[in-house]
Amino acid sequence: MRLCSIASGSSGNCIYIGDSRTHLLVDTGISKKRIEEGLCRVGVKGEEIAGILVTHEHSDHIQGLGVFSRRYEVPIYATRGTIEGIRRCKSLGTIPEDLFCEIREEESFTIGSLEIYPFPISHDAREPVGYRAGSAGKSVAVATDLGTYDEKTVQYLSGLDAVVLEANHDTHMLEVGPYPYHLKQRVLGERGHLSNEVSGRLLCDILHRDLKQVVLGHLSKENNYEELAYETVKLEVTMGENPYKGDEIPLMVAKRDEISPTIEV
Template sequence: MRFCSIASGSSGNCIYVGSEETHVLVDAGISGKRIEQGLNQLELTGNDIDAILVTHEHSDHVSGLGVMARRYHIPVYTTGGTADAISRMKNMQKLPEDTFHEIEEDQDFHIKDLTIHPFSIPHDAAQPVGYRLECQDKAVGIATDLGKYNKYIVDNLQNLDALLLEANHDIRMLQVGSYPYYLKQRILGDRGHLSNENAGRLLCRLLHDDMKAIFLGHLSKENNYEALAYETVCSEVTLGDNPYKSKDFKIQVAKRDSISDVVML
């Protein structure tokens, strides 16, 4: 199993997960050209992609979806609410009728040798989900765009080999920054985004001896920066109520404009 971020940040997100025989993208929120470039670095092309899994309809997750789906006739898997919201977007109305494959939260589905488990996430979108993807005895998780976390989300992210987790903002940077009040309240709310501190606290509940890699993703361009996200999450892990130190794990920040390290499981 291979896992990496092609791009991650408030400006665009695209994650690759694959096995020897199956290749999927989670979200396509950057240009088709950039997705192609990322795939080329993995020695793949759009023709190799078996499916695109969409978390929700916000532009930083779907801006390149129409181009990729039309060009390569790639099936798109997402919830009914998200498919409906995407279908009403101007640049998505020319998608072939059979593009969307409707999935439901907590109902596993299969793409070749990958088992995919979508789970509900609290975010201000139509019907958003995170994903857990498994192949044989390996599992990876993708959890971004969370206003908060709860036992249900913790349960869905247990026993992972690798994880991409949102560390969207530093609370103080957001509070004193230039965003209008309503937007600050939206981001800080229960259907907004996960702060660095909360990302670290959630991670403390997911760590185990066999966790191979953690990517911190979906960083805000205006209200965070890589070193701050990394240091805050590491501090929460090291000082938190768990038996681990941050140096026990490979924790890294997923870049907004370049491909991450490729995790081989």
């Protein structure tokens, strides 16, 4: 399987996952042109995308959905609540009804050669989910936009070969930063976003010796920066109750405006 972050951050998100036969996108929160440029780097054409897995209806995850799905007639997989949110987003234009494929959290489904498992996440959206995808004994997952996690989240993310994991903000930067009070409370809340520290703790809970790559994603432009997220998560691993040290973890940070290296597992 392959995984590549085309864009990840508070301003737009789009992740490619696939194998030699089936190619998918998780979210399309950037322009059609940027999506196509990212896919070109992976060696995939827009017309080869078999489906778009939408995590939730916030604009940084769907702003390119209308244009891209109409252009290539790509099926859109999302929960009922997310589909309702997409339909209410007038800026997307009219998306043909036959492109929508309603899914349910914790019910797996198949697209081509990939088995997809949508799992619930804690975020202030209608019915948000993360996604786990598997093929030929390998599996990857995208877990961003979750204000908190529990033992079930750890179960959903266990035994992975690669994962995109949210490290949205540094708590101190957020607290003293320019956001208004209500927005700070939203981000810090249990339906907001994971801080660097909490991301590191979640990583400690899902680490195993065959985890080949961890990609830190969905960094806030105003309340985080790459080096801080990277070092904080590494430190949490080193200090955590697990047999690993931060320097032993294959860790990278996804950029909001650059395509990541393609991860193959």
